[in-house]
Structure formats: structure tokens, C-alpha cells
Amino acid sequence: MSQRNFLYGLFFAAFFVSAQDKGGFNPHGTPPAPQDQKSGYRAITDGQQQIMSGTLAKIPDNTSVSMKGNIIKQSGKQHYLLRDEQGTVMLHIADALWKGQEVKPDDLVAVHGTLQRSAGRMLVQVTAIQRL
Template identity: 40%
Template structure:
């Protein structure tokens, strides 16, 4: 009886090791075409309508909030992000996902600092709409 109890206890403790986290980018869906993207205003606190096309007008390190879709994973923490006006590279660390699972069809809001090249964003806040 004692061996059975220990075996059940060990089996229950090992279950989380086999579980898939379910967070991060799932790239198996095709993103919507750019002309079909709709930002869908939902009462964001940030009243500035920044788009990717406006990034080159900003300075390095400027804080931006963008709405769009993560369309492709490029490298470990690097993804391609697209809104109605264009595409940029973003750096989105694993701890920033907040346990969310995202596909190319999901509308997301990202906030972060503009990179040195003025064509990338280092994401610090992420939210799935």
C-alpha cells in the first residue's frame, strides 16, 4: 500500500513536466491581408494613434503603442509585426507574453521603445485584444 501511495504521488508531481505551456506565438494560421486589418477601437488609455508608417518620424527610445498582428517568428525573441501601414521587427521576450497564445489572426496591442534603426520596437507590454 505504501509503495502504491508513493508511486501515485510521484506520478502526480511529474505531470507538470509533460504539460505544454500554451503561451507564445502559434504561426500555423495565415494572417489577414493588410487591407482587411481593423484596429477596432476599444477605449485604450493611450489616445495617440501611432502606426508603423509614423515610426521613422520619432526619435530612438520614443515610447509607442501599436495595434496589429504578429505575423511571423523570425528568431528566438524576434517577430514580424504588421498593421495597416507596414511591417516592422519587434523584440518580445518570453516573460512578456503573459501566458497568452497568439496566432497571426489575433489583434494585439504592443507598447515599447523605438529601436536604433527607427524600424523596430522593443516590446515591454503586450495585450491580446
């Protein structure tokens, strides 16, 4: 009987540890106003120029982009709204990309991905996300 209890305890402990490692967006938190967003060097070392949401309209489809801002809300299973100092853009972030990171609206993040256009709407297909 005690061996069975031990195995149940081990199973539940493993389940809760794996659930905590998932990461993702946590809607609890208040994003800063656009003019108050943090700026400056925060360990983005890929050398790619950071793009603001206001300039995305001028960039061709399927262009690689790097952006910095706050994810302010989730709007779908893998769709999120990123706000920077110039505006907002929709992101598509696959669950595997979170890599255990938990991101709240008041956390500054860097995202790297590809700009996609469809029916007059823009979306960044994210390939990497980093909490700064």
C-alpha cells in the same frame, strides 16, 4: 509502489500545466491582408496614441510607442514581425511578457514599447503585449 506512481503522475501533471501557461507565438493561422485588418476600440485604455508602422521613420529613437496589428512570423528566439495597415516592424518580445497568452497570426494584438534604431534598422523593444 502506488505512492511512487502517484508522485510520478503528480510531477507530470505539474510539468504539463506549467508548459501550457508559458504562452507565446503560435505560427499556425493565416494573417489577414493589411487592408482587412480589424480596427476599432478593443480595450486599449492607456490613452497613448496608436502609431502605424509607416510613421515610425519620423519618430526619434527611444520614443515610447503603442501599436496595433498582427504578429505574422517569428524570426529569432525573441524577434517577431508585426504587420499593420501601413507595413511591418520588427519586435523584440521577452518570454516573460507573454504571460500565458498564445498569439496566432490572425489575432489582433496591441504592443507597447520603445523604438530602437541600430544600423538603419528599426526595432520596437516591447514592454507589454495584449491580445485583443
